Every structure is written in structure tokens, then in C-alpha cells.
Amino acid sequence: MRKKVIFPQVGLPYLLLLPQLAITFVFFFLPAGQAIWFSFLRQDAFGIRTEFVGLENFVELFQDPLYLDSVWITLVFSFWVTALAMSVALGLAVLADRHIRGATAYKTLLIWPYAIAPAVAAVLWIFIFHPQIGLLGKFLNGIGVRWDYKLNGTQALITVIVASAWKQVSYNFLFFLAGLQSIPRSVLEAAAIDGASPARRFWTVVFPLLSPTTFFLLVINLTYAFFDTFGVIDALTKGGPAKATSTLIYRAYIDGRVNLDLGSSSAQSVVLMLAVIALTAVQFRFIERKVHY
Amino acid sequence: MMHGPVATIRAEAIARAEAAAERADTARRRADWLTHAVLILGVALFALPIWIVLMGSTHDVATVSRGEVPLLPGPYAVENYAAAWTEGSARTTRVPVSAMMLNSFVMAMLIAVGKIAISILSAYAVVFFSFPGRLLAFWAIFITLMLPVEVRIFPTFQVVSDLGLVNTYTGLILPLIASATATLLFRQFFLTIPDELVEAAKMDGAGPLRFFKDVVLPLSTTNIAALFVILFVYGWNQYLWPLLITTSADVETIVIGIVKMIGAEADTEWNRVMATTVLALLPPVAVVILMQRWFVKGLVETEK
Amino acid sequence: MATLTVHGVPKSFGKVAVLHGIDLSVADGEMIVIVGASGCGKSTLLRIVAGLETATEGRIVISGADVTRLEPAERDIAMVFQNYALYPHMSVFENMSYGLRIRGVPKPEIARRVQQAAEMLGLGALLQRRPRELSGGQRQRVAMGRAIVREPKLFLFDEPLSNLDAKLRVAMRAEIKRLQRRLGVTSLFVTHDQVEAMTLGDRLVVMNQGRAAQVATPMEIFARPADTYVAGFIGSPAMNFLPATLTEGGLGARIADGPVIRFADGPRPGMAGRALTLGIRPEHFALGGPLPLTPDLIEPLGSETVVHGRLPSGQEVTLRLAGMPASLGTLEIGIRAEHLHVFDGETGLRMDAQPAAALTPAWQGG
Numbered sequence: 001m002r003k004k005v006i007f008p009q010v011g012l013p014y015l016l017l018l019p020q021l022a023i024t025f026v027f028f029f030l031p032a033g034q035a036i037w038f039s040f041l042r043q044d045a046f047g048i049r050t051e052f053v054g055l056e057n058f059v060e061l062f063q064d065p066l067y068l069d070s071v072w073i074t075l076v077f078s079f080w081v082t083a084l085a086m087s088v089a090l091g092l093a094v095l096a097d098r099h100i101r102g103a104t105a106y107k108t109l110l111i112w113p114y115a116i117a118p119a120v121a122a123v124l125w126i127f128i129f130h131p132q133i134g135l136l137g138k139f140l141n142g143i144g145v146r147w148d149y150k151l152n153g154t155q156a157l158i159t160v161i162v163a164s165a166w167k168q169v170s171y172n173f174l175f176f177l178a179g180l181q182s183i184p185r186s187v188l189e190a191a192a193i194d195g196a197s198p199a200r201r202f203w204t205v206v207f208p209l210l211s212p213t214t215f216f217l218l219v220i221n222l223t224y225a226f227f228d229t230f231g232v233i234d235a236l237t238k239g240g241p242a243k244a245t246s247t248l249i250y251r252a253y254i255d256g257r258v259n260l261d262l263g264s265s266s267a268q269s270v271v272l273m274l275a276v277i278a279l280t281a282v283q284f285r286f287i288e289r290k291v292h293y
Numbered sequence: 294m295m296h297g298p299v300a301t302i303r304a305e306a307i308a309r310a311e312a313a314a315e316r317a318d319t320a321r322r323r324a325d326w327l328t329h330a331v332l333i334l335g336v337a338l339f340a341l342p343i344w345i346v347l348m349g350s351t352h353d354v355a356t357v358s359r360g361e362v363p364l365l366p367g368p369y370a371v372e373n374y375a376a377a378w379t380e381g382s383a384r385t386t387r388v389p390v391s392a393m394m395l396n397s398f399v400m401a402m403l404i405a406v407g408k409i410a411i412s413i414l415s416a417y418a419v420v421f422f423s424f425p426g427r428l429l430a431f432w433a434i435f436i437t438l439m440l441p442v443e444v445r446i447f448p449t450f451q452v453v454s455d456l457g458l459v460n461t462y463t464g465l466i467l468p469l470i471a472s473a474t475a476t477l478l479f480r481q482f483f484l485t486i487p488d489e490l491v492e493a494a495k496m497d498g499a500g501p502l503r504f505f506k507d508v509v510l511p512l513s514t515t516n517i518a519a520l521f522v523i524l525f526v527y528g529w530n531q532y533l534w535p536l537l538i539t540t541s542a543d544v545e546t547i548v549i550g551i552v553k554m555i556g557a558e559a560d561t562e563w564n565r566v567m568a569t570t571v572l573a574l575l576p577p578v579a580v581v582i583l584m585q586r587w588f589v590k591g592l593v594e595t596e597k
Numbered sequence: 598m599a600t601l602t603v604h605g606v607p608k609s610f611g612k613v614a615v616l617h618g619i620d621l622s623v624a625d626g627e628m629i630v631i632v633g634a635s636g637c638g639k640s641t642l643l644r645i646v647a648g649l650e651t652a653t654e655g656r657i658v659i660s661g662a663d664v665t666r667l668e669p670a671e672r673d674i675a676m677v678f679q680n681y682a683l684y685p686h687m688s689v690f691e692n693m694s695y696g697l698r699i700r701g702v703p704k705p706e707i708a709r710r711v712q713q714a715a716e717m718l719g720l721g722a723l724l725q726r727r728p729r730e731l732s733g734g735q736r737q738r739v740a741m742g743r744a745i746v747r748e749p750k751l752f753l754f755d756e757p758l759s760n761l762d763a764k765l766r767v768a769m770r771a772e773i774k775r776l777q778r779r780l781g782v783t784s785l786f787v788t789h790d791q792v793e794a795m796t797l798g799d800r801l802v803v804m805n806q807g808r809a810a811q812v813a814t815p816m817e818i819f820a821r822p823a824d825t826y827v828a829g830f831i832g833s834p835a836m837n838f839l840p841a842t843l844t845e846g847g848l849g850a851r852i853a854d855g856p857v858i859r860f861a862d863g864p865r866p867g868m869a870g871r872a873l874t875l876g877i878r879p880e881h882f883a884l885g886g887p888l889p890l891t892p893d894l895i896e897p898l899g900s901e902t903v904v905h906g907r908l909p910s911g912q913e914v915t916l917r918l919a920g921m922p923a924s925l926g927t928l929e930i931g932i933r934a935e936h937l938h939v940f941d942g943e944t945g946l947r948m949d950a951q952p953a954a955a956l957t958p959a960w961q962g963g
């Protein structure tokens with residue numbers, strides 16, 4: 001935790017910690033505490049009287065079919081974003097890890113989408129999926145498929161999933177590549193000498209050794225799909241059509257920003273916090289148990 | 294004559310081995326070609342959306358609106374970029390891209406530098422001193438890992454607006470600046486600095502601040518560079534928080550600006566949107582590619 | 598130029614007592630070597646003198662001034678670390694001058710001192726290099742240089758040679774000794790290598806589990822070890838210890854299942870039958886004597902031979918003989934009584950011969 005050798009000064013460490021602790025307190029603990037407190041309150045229609053309602057906000061939330069729809073959409077959306085982004089990345093990483101010429105060039109060409117903002121990624125994909133001006137959208141309409149992600153809920157979901165996954169692939173790629181490169185050559189050579197075919201080698205040796213990376217990325221990708229994709233959805237579909245792409249974070253935004261429903265949006269914030277805490281806790285548990293070997 | 298049959302058998306064995314080796318070579322070469330093909334496909338898939346936007350940004354608005362999806366450069370590049378830079382989208386937001394880029398740049402820089410500065414200081418305090426409340430402070434910082442800004446967005450907005458910081462750089466940046474990740478990375482690194490180095494510095498007469506400036510800071514440059522890339526990109530790409538906290542064009546960032554530019558589709562000047570998109574992704578992409586070496590190292594280490 | 602006095606310094610880490618009150622007095626210009634097994638508290642003692650650890654009690658006095666409460670930098674001492682602890686991002690020159698710069702020594706003076714030290718250590722051509730670009734021996738020299746330029750009252754060395762290969766270690770050992778003589782700086786040197794200790798130290802402190810078992814010159818420690826620990830620690834191969842009992846009115850000892858050895862130097866006090874430990878170094882056996890030894894391992898080293906074997910009691914014994922013994926069967930060996938060390942069988946403390954007058958009449962009668 002700490003070094004054996006330390007400086008004896010007493011006041012200085014507090015001074016050094018002050019900026020971070022002050023910001024953490026004002027912008028993390030205060031809001032989190034307020035969210036928890038407000039989630040037990042309800043304001044009347046005019047915002048004049050506030051009363052304590054216990055868990056009522058939560059009960060109402062989970063009785064609201066629209067909210068439950070959001071939960072379901074979030075799960076479907078996150079599953080596909082994670083599955084797509086991780087499998088494509090793993091495939092590319094395995095190929096780039098082969099000792100072929102130009103491996104570094106491929107690496108450079110594959111990592112830069114990391115730098116693109118989710119919202120900007122969404123704008124890029126407009127020009128692919130847009131029914132009139134998008135490459136693919138126009139083509140589909142040309143061959144008789146009625147494609148319009150602004151009208152068709154399923155198509156909207158596909159569009160935001162693809163745009164979100166596209167942006168996340170490079171991040172996963174980097175980690176898978178790092179994971180692959182840290183597998184000792186001797187292990188692979190031993191497997192090759194044992195006569196295992198390349199495919200078998202991958203599934204029985206490489207993949208299990210990658211499991212810590214995979215697991216870590218799973219959690220990161222889920223977190224990304226839950227929260228960071230807000231920009232993608234806002235830029236492409238605004239949660240529509242008919243709330244078909246309204247994930248939990250998007251809905252929390254609409255309720256808080258547009259509907260100004262303090263109690264409900266606080267309750268939603270608390271639910272989201274619990275989700276992150278659960279994800280992080282699972283991550284620590286598994287990392288501690290060392291999923292590999 | 295005694296050696297005859299043996300020699301023949303040996304020659305046959307050699308021939309067989311050579312044939313096998315050749316087959317293996319061919320197989321390997323074929324696999325290599327396949328690998329290249331798939332990787333090139335992957336790279337193309339990644340590049341395609343960008344390519345389309347890059348090319349589209351050099352055509353006039355009619356071409357794009359007709360849905361021609363140009364895949365080759367057109368003659369309007371200078372015009373489009375100049376218009377976007379100085380004027381933005383004439384028919385929708387009318388905020389010049391240059392102004393939004395400046396806002397984004399200031400935000401990204403302040404977030405990156407601010408996070409690095411406060412994190413390195415707090416990590417230094419936690420590692421190199423012993424004081425009552427040290428563990429508590431560490432956990433208070435550590436636990437913020439569990440609360441990404443999106444989760445606590447409305448309550449935070451409430452606090453920021455109570456403080457009267459809406460539409461200010463301070464309100465835009467401060468809530469994004471406390472970073473457990475950076476603190477943890479620095480802490481991890483500081484723990485690898487040998488105890489004897491600290492002792493040697495003590496014997497040389499260096500106090501904690503002097504040691505920080507003369508030894509810790511120079512030794513941390515690689516980590517700082519790596520974090521800078523990651524945090525610059527993080528800051529530049531912020532969307533939800535700026536969307537909430539900025540309502541005035543004075544502090545509007547480019548990422549928000551693009552989405553607003555699209556507005557009602559009928560009015561959208563797609564060519565300018567495309568030019569703006571290219572401009573918007575240029576700085577973070579440039580930072581990542583130019584500082585690739587540190588960035589990759591830093592990224593993989595931060596998340597450990 | 599300075600003297601150092603350590604007054605009853607104990608040290609505990611939490612509940613674990615590491616040092617049990619060390620007393621030490623070092624004369625001006627003296628080189629004291631602290632030697633002992635791993636974990637006995639050598640580094641801790643050195644670090645307390647340096648001010649890197651705070652003593653639980655006691656006082657550290659340098660040249661008459663009590664420095665117990667002072668910071669390391671205020672004690673005017675310099676230290677050379679086992680892993681050198683060079684600043685990796687600074688050049689050799691910067692490494693050596695860092696302490697002087699902090700103290701605000703004028704630039705020309707810094708340059709002069711660094712230049713002088715660098716010449717003394719043969720580092721003249723390397724001043725602009727980074728530690729990473731130096732060999733182990735060169736790094737070691739830089740660490741020495743960093744200490745020398747400070748012109749401190751006291752040098753502290755914590756196993757500075759243990760990261761070097763065997764040959765370089767011998768060379769650096771000689772060099773450190775010469776430098777220390779030449780500069781005449783009072784020094785404390787920690788090592789767990791007895792050869793380093795014997796060759797470097799004007800006096801040695803042999804430490805055993807947080808206590809100074811003996812403080813004396815190397816020859817004194819070799820000739821008159823204060824207890825069985827010191828006796829076994831210094832000397833290679835290690836001293837043999839034979840259990841025995843006092844007999845003949847204090848004038849001799851009976852080896853378990855063996856003959857009586859008469860002391861050459863006089864009687865030891867105690868009742869007949871008092872438990873003793875006889876110490877005899879491997880080179881102090883003689884061929885031809887009352888003890889039959891069955892060898893089980895013979896190591897010829899050229900000019901001498903080391904023989905491991907057993908006495909009839911089962912006691913293991915190691916001998917060092919000049920040349921090669923004629924027969925390799927059972928050896929008849931004897932003990933050269935003038936080299937015998939007598940220790941108390943229970944406490945392990947040395948028992949010196951007493952003048953006959955000091956003995957009780959009863960003994961004389963017995």
C-alpha cells in the first residue's frame with residue numbers, strides 16, 4: 001500500500017490531497033448523496049411542496065412498462081454492442097498477432113477509431129445508413145428493402161448497435177493484442193509440438209489464457225454500452241422511433257432534462273449507480289479470483 | 294553395393310521431408326495471404342465511414358443531398374472547409390467551427406492537464422507520506438471509479454447550477470477532472486520507485502517538494518505522456534455533460550455542435566457537416582497516432 | 598573528521614524488537630564493520646545512525662553533538678546503498694553534485710569537488726553518462742563519488758559490494774579501503790561477508806539477533822571470540838564445537854565419549870561436571886592423537902585438505918590439514934590445546950583461564 005520510506009511532514013500531504021478530495025467531495029459525493037436523498041422525495045406539480053415518499057419512486061419506476069421496456073432495450077443493445085465489438089476485435093487481434101509483414105502498420109490503422117467521439121462516430125455512420133444519402137441505406141432502398149432507421153424501430157436499433165460497436169472495436173483490439181502478446185511463446189510452441197492444430201491451439205490454449213483480458217473487456221464494454229453510447233443515440237435516433245432505442249441513460253436524460261421530474265430521475269440515477277457498482281464489484285471479485293488458468 | 298539400398302532409403306526420406314516442408318511453406322504462405330486479406334478488409338471497414346465523409350466534404354451540398362455518396366474527391370474542398378471554419382452551418386446553428394474547436398481544445402487541455410496535476414499530487418501524498426486519514430482518502434478517491442459522470446449526471450448538474458457554474462468553463466471542466474484512474478496509475482508507478490532512491494534524496498538534503506520536482510516528476514514523464522493522450526481524447530469526446538451544462542454558443546464544443554448542425558434534416562448542409570466532422574475528429578486522432586507508443590502503453594497499464 | 602557514539606539504541610518495528618540496545622563508540626577516522634547473519638539488524642542500526650529510522654530510545658552523538666532528533670540531511674553524513682540508488686534520469690555529474698546543489702554550494706566549488714572525486718575513482722570520462730549506460734562496477738563508483746563529494750563527517754556503507762561479481766568485489770574492496778585511509782573519514786560498513794569484514798575493518802561489530810555480540814579488532818575476534826556465535830561466524834570452515842564437561846579440578850575437560858583434554862593456559866571455574874563447549878578451529882587439529890576420526894568426505898584444495906568426519910560419539914568434525922593425509926582410513930587426531938576455546942555449555946559465553954590464585958582453595962585441593 002505504502003512505501004517503507006516516507007517523508008515525515010504532517011501538513012503537506014493534506015495540502016497535496018486537497019484539490020482532488022475537494023472536487024471529489026463536491027462533484028461526486030454531494031451529488032450521489034443528493035440523488036439518493038431525492039429518490040425518496042416527490043415534488044407536487046408546481047414544484048412547491050416536497051414530501052418524503054419512501055421507496056415509492058422506485059416502485060413506480062418498476063411498474064412503468066415504458067421503463068421496463070427501456071431496461072429490455074438496454075440489455076439487447078448492450079449484448080449486441082459487446083458481442084460485436086469483442087468478437088471482431090478478437091478476430092483482428094489474432095490475425096495481427098501473427099508474425100506477418102506490416103503488423104505494426106495494421107495496428108496503427110486499426111487503433112485510431114479509439115480517438116473518435118461516440119457522437120462523431122454516429123455522424124459518420126449517418127452517411128452509411130441514411131435512407132437517402134447513406135451508402136448502404138440508399139442501396140437497400142434501391143433493391144427494394146424498405147430501410148429507414150428513423151421510422152423502423154428494429155432498423156434504428158441495428159444502426160445504433162453497429163455505430164456503437166464500430167467505435168469500441170479498436171479499444172478491444174488493443175487489449176486483445178496486448179493480451180496475446182503477453183502469452184509466452186514457449187506455451188504455444190509446446191502445444192504445436194504436441195501436435196495441436198492451429199484452431200485447437202487457439203481454443204484450448206490461447207483463449208483460456210486470454211480469459212482475464214476477455215473478462216475485463218466484457219465489463220468495460222458493458223459499461224460503455226450502458227453509458228458512453230448516449231452520444232451515438234442522441235445523434236442518430238434521439239431514442240426513437242417510438243422509444244425503440246431509448247436506453248436507460250437516454251431515458252434518465254429525457255426525464256431529468258425535458259420532463260424535469262426530479263424524484264423519478266433521481267431514482268433512475270440511483271438504479272444506474274447500483275448497476276455500475278454491481279458491475280465493478282463483479283469485476284473485482286473475478287479479478288481477485290484470477291479467472292485464468 | 295552393400296550401401297546401395299540404405300542410400301536409396303535415405304534419399305527417399307530426404308525427398309519426402311522436402312516435399313512436406315514445401316507443403317508446409319505453401320500452406321503458411323496461403324495463410325499469410327488470407328491474414329493480409331482479412332486485415333485489409335478490416336482496415337477498409339474502419340476507414341469506409343471516414344472515407345465517405347472525407348470525400349463528401351469536397352462536394353457541394355446538392356451532390357450530397359441527392360444521395361450520390363461520392364467516393365472520389367470533388368472540387369469544393371476549400372470552399373466547404375472555409376465556410377465551416379468561419380461560419381459553421383449557415384442554415385442551422387451559425388456557430389463557426391473555429392470557435393467550437395477552440396472550446397473543445399480548451400476543455401480537452403484543461404481536463405487532461407487538470408486531471409494529471411491533481412492526480413499526481415494526491416498519489417504522491419498517498420504513497421510518500423504517512424498521516425491520519427490516509428486510507429480514508431485513498432478509498433474516497435478509489436470509490437469514484439464506480440460513479441462515472443453519466444450515472445450521477447443530474448444530481449451533479451443540480452450542484453453545478455446551484456453553484457452558478459452553468460455555461461462556464463469551470464462548470465464544464467471541474468466535475469470531469471477528479472480521476473481515480475490517473476491517481477491509481479501514478480500510485481502504481483510511485484510504488485515501483487525504490488525506497489533507496491528516496492533515502493538517497495533525503496541524505497542529499499532534498500525535502501518532499503524538492504524530491505517531487507527533481508526526481509518523481511522527471512521519472513513520470515512517460516506516464517504523464519500516456520495519460521495525456523488518454524485524457525485529451527476523453528475530454529475532447531465528452532458529450533452528455535457539455536450538452537447539459539452549456540446552453541450558450543460561447544462554450545459550445547465541436548462534438549455537440551456537429552449534432553446540433555444536423556438539426557432538421559431538410560435544412561442540413563451535409564457538405565459542411567462532413568467538413569466539420571473531419572475537423573472534429575482530426576485533433577484527437579492526431580494525438581493518438583502521433584503519441585501511439587505512449588498511449589498504448591498507458592492505456593493497457595491504466596486499466597490493469 | 599568525526600567521532601561517533603551510539604548510546605543504548607533499541608529499535609522495534611511494532612511489537613517486534615529488532616535491536617536490543619546497542620552501544621558503540623567509534624574513534625576519529627576509524628573504519629567499523631558491522632557483520633552478522635541476514636536479518637540480525639545491521640541495516641537497521643546503520644539507518645538509525647543515518648537518521649532514516651528513528652531510534653525507539655537512546656542517543657546518537659556525532660563529534661560530541663547529539664543528532665538523535667535531526668533529519669538525515671542535517672547530520673552531515675553520506676551513505677552508499679547496496680543497489681546504489683542513483684537517480685536514473687540524471688547524468689553521473691548531476692548524480693554526484695545533487696546534494697551539493699541542494700546545499701547551495703557555489704558552482705565552481707561543485708565542479709572542483711566532482712572533478713576531484715571523479716579522478717580519484719576513474720570516472721573522469723563518464724561524467725555525462727546516465728546510470729543506465731554504466732556497468733555495475735562503475736555505478737558502484739558513482740555511488741561512492743556521490744558520498745565523497747559531500748565531504749561528510751561520516752561514511753555509511755550498506756553492503757555496497759554485494760551486487761558485484763566475485764572478482765570485482767575483491768578489487769572494489771581494496772579500493773574502498775585505500776580511499777577510506779586516504780580520506781580518513783570515519784566509516785561504518787555493513788556486510789554479511791566475513792572476508793570483507795576481516796579485511797576492511799579496523800574493528801568489527803559482530804551482531805547476533807539485535808545485539809552486539811562482540812566489538813573488537815578482527816584478530817582479537819578471531820583469536821578470542823566472545824561467544825560460540827561469534828566463534829562460529831568468523832573463520833572458514835567454521836569452528837568445531839564439542840560438548841564436554843569440566844574435570845580435573847578445572848584444569849581439563851572431558852569430551853563426551855572421549856578423552857580428557859588438559860587446558861594449556863590455566864584452570865576454568867566451576868564444579869566438576871559443569872557443561873562446557875570446546876571450540877577448535879579446523880586448522881588446529883594435529884595428526885596423531887587420542888581421537889579416532891572416521892572421514893566421510895575429503896576435499897583436497899591443493900595446498901591443504903579439508904576432511905569431514907565423525908568421532909565415535911557421532912560428533913561431526915571438520916579438519917584442515919596441510920597437504921594430503923597419507924592414509925584415508927580412520928585418522929588418529931589430537932587437539933592442540935594452546936588453540937582450544939572454552940565456552941560455557943549453557944550460555945555459550947567465553948570462559949577465560951583464571952590465575953590459580955583466584956580459584957577457591959577447594960579447587961586447589963580437588
Ligand SMILES: Nc1ncnc2c1ncn2[C@@H]1O[C@H](COP(=O)(O)OP(=O)(O)OP(=O)(O)O)[C@@H](O)[C@H]1O
Binds near residue numbers: 004610633634635641
Ligand atoms: N520497516 C520494517 N518493518 C518491520 N520490520 C522490519 C522493517 N525493517 C526491517 N525489519 C525487520 O528487522 C529485522 C532486521 O532487519 P535489517 O534490515 O536490519 O537486517 P540486516 O541485518 O540488514 O539483514 P540483511 O543482511 O538481510 O540486509 C529483520 O527481521 C526485518 O524483517
Ligand SMILES: [Mg+2]
Binds near residue numbers: 639640641755
Ligand atoms: Mg541489510
